[in-house]
Amino acid sequence: MKNTGTLKLTTPSEREIMMTRVFNAPRHLVFEAFTKPELLKRWLLGPPGWAMVVCEVATKVGDRYRYEWRHENGTQFGMGGLCREFVPPERIVCTELMDGYQSEALVTTLLAEQGGQTTLTTIVRYESQEIRDMMLKTGMERGVAASYDRLAELLESADADSKARGATEP
Amino acid sequence: MTRVDPLTGIFAALANPTRRAILARLLSGEASVIELAKPFAMTQPAVSKHLKVLERAGLISRGRDRQRRPRRLQAKPLAEATEWLEPYRKLWERRFQHLDSLLDQMKAQEKKRARKKNRRGPP
Numbered sequence: 001m002k003n004t005g006t007l008k009l010t011t012p013s014e015r016e017i018m019m020t021r022v023f024n025a026p027r028h029l030v031f032e033a034f035t036k037p038e039l040l041k042r043w044l045l046g047p048p049g050w051a052m053v054v055c056e057v058a059t060k061v062g063d064r065y066r067y068e069w070r071h072e073n074g075t076q077f078g079m080g081g082l083c084r085e086f087v088p089p090e091r092i093v094c095t096e097l098m099d100g101y102q103s104e105a106l107v108t109t110l111l112a113e114q115g116g117q118t119t120l121t122t123i124v125r126y127e128s129q130e131i132r133d134m135m136l137k138t139g140m141e142r143g144v145a146a147s148y149d150r151l152a153e154l155l156e157s158a159d160a161d162s163k164a165r166g167a168t169e170p
Numbered sequence: 171m172t173r174v175d176p177l178t179g180i181f182a183a184l185a186n187p188t189r190r191a192i193l194a195r196l197l198s199g200e201a202s203v204i205e206l207a208k209p210f211a212m213t214q215p216a217v218s219k220h221l222k223v224l225e226r227a228g229l230i231s232r233g234r235d236r237q238r239r240p241r242r243l244q245a246k247p248l249a250e251a252t253e254w255l256e257p258y259r260k261l262w263e264r265r266f267q268h269l270d271s272l273l274d275q276m277k278a279q280e281k282k283r284a285r286k287k288n289r290r291g292p293p
Contacts, residue, residue, distance in 0.1 A: 007266060009259050011181040017258070021266050025273035029280070033272055043268035047261055129178065136258055 004117065014129040017136070019122045027113035030120065031089035034109065035059060045069075046077065058083035058094065065094065081107075096124070098135070103127045105135070180247055183227035188212070189220050193229060193243060200233050200242035 008020045023030055033039045037055040044052060046069040053076075054068035061083055068078035078099045084106075085093035092109040103126065110121040126132035183189055192206055207217040221241060224230045228247045233240035 005266075005270065007259060007263050009255055009262070010185065011255075012185055014178065014182075019262060021262075023266075023270065023273055025277055029273055029276045030269075033269055033276065039272060039276075042272050043265050045265055045268060048264075136255065 011132075012123070015126045015132050017124045017126075017132065019120075021120050023118045023120065024116075025118060026116055027111045027118045028089045030111055030118045034092070035088075046071075049073075050077070054078065056080075058086065060086050101135075103131045105131075179227040180229065183223050183229055186220070186223075188217075189224055192217075192220060192224065193248070196230060196241060196243040200240040202238040202240050206241065 004022045004024050006021070010018050012018045033043065035057055037057050040057065041052050041055050044055075044067065046052065049072050050069040052067065053070045054066055056064075056066040058065040063083045063086075064080060065083065066078065066080035068076060070076050079096060081095035081097055081104065083092070083094050085091060090111050092107075094107050094109075096105045096107045097103075105127070106125045108121075108123045108125075110123075112119045112121070124132075126135060184193075188210060191209070195201060195206060195209070203214060203218060203221065206221070207214050210217060221230065225232075225241075229244055230241045231244050233242055
C-alpha cells in the first residue's frame with residue numbers, strides 16, 4: 001500500500017489532534033511494540049538529544065504508566081497517566097499528564113489490520129482548544145519553518161485521499 | 171463581535187477532505203468555480219459553500235477576471251498553519267521510522283520462531 005510510512009496529522013475538532021500511520025506489520029506486533037517497555041524504549045524517543053530513561057507501562061485497566069526522558073544536558077521531562085481501556089491487540093485509552101501541567105489529555109490508540117498491514121490511529125483530546133494549542137507550541141522541539149515543498153506534499157496526499165474516497169478524475 | 175483566532179478558522183477549513191482537495195488543485199494554479207467543481211461529484215453551489223469557508227479562513231482569494239472569478243491559493247496562512255504542527259509531526263515521524271525498523275526485526279524473529287517450531291513438529 002502506498003500509504004505505508006506517511007504520517008497524517010490533522011485537527012479533527014477544536015480540541016483534538018489525530019494521527020494516522022500505516023505500518024507494514026501485523027497488528028499483534030504493533031500492539032507489542034506499544035505495550036512492552038523493552039520495545040517501547042527503542043522507538044518512543046524524544047527530540048534529538050533526549051533518551052528515554054523511565055518506561056513503566058500499563059497492561060490492564062486501572063494501571064498507571066510513567067515515561068521519562070533526559071537530555072544530554074541533564075534536563076528531564078516526563079509524563080504519565082491512568083489506563084482506562086486495554087483491549088489487546090486493538091484499543092488502548094489512557095489519560096496523559098505532562099510534568100509541569102495541570103490539564104490532562106485523553107489518548108485513544110486504535111489498531112486496525114488489513115492484508116498484513118496495520119493502521120494506527122491516535123486521537124489526543126485536550127480539555128480545551130487553548131490547551132491543545134499550547135501543548136503543540138511548547139513541549140515539543142522548535143521546528144524549522146515548513147517549506148512550501150512540504151506543504152505541497154501534504155496537500156497532494158490529502159488530494160489523493162479524497163480521490164480514493166470516490167471523487168472522479170478531472 | 172469577538173474575533174476568531176485565525177488558526178481556528180484555518181484548521182476548521184482544513185478538517186474537510188473536499189476542501190483539502192480544492193487547495194491541492196489550486197497549488198497548480200488559479201481556477202474558476204466550474205473548473206474546481208469538475209473533479210467532484212458535487213453541485214456547484216455545494217462547491218461554492220466550501221470555497222466560502224476557505225475564503226473566510228483566508229486560504230484562498232478571488233482573481234481580477236470578473237467573468238471567471240478564479241480562485242487562487244493564499245500560501246502564507248497555510249504555511250503558518252503547517253509550521254505550527256511541524257515540530258509535533260517531526261517528532262512522531264522520527265519515532266515511527268524507528269518503530270518501522272523495530273517491527274521489521276520483530277517480523278523476522280517471528281518467522282524464525284515459526285520455522286523452528288515446524289522443524290520440531292511432526293513431518
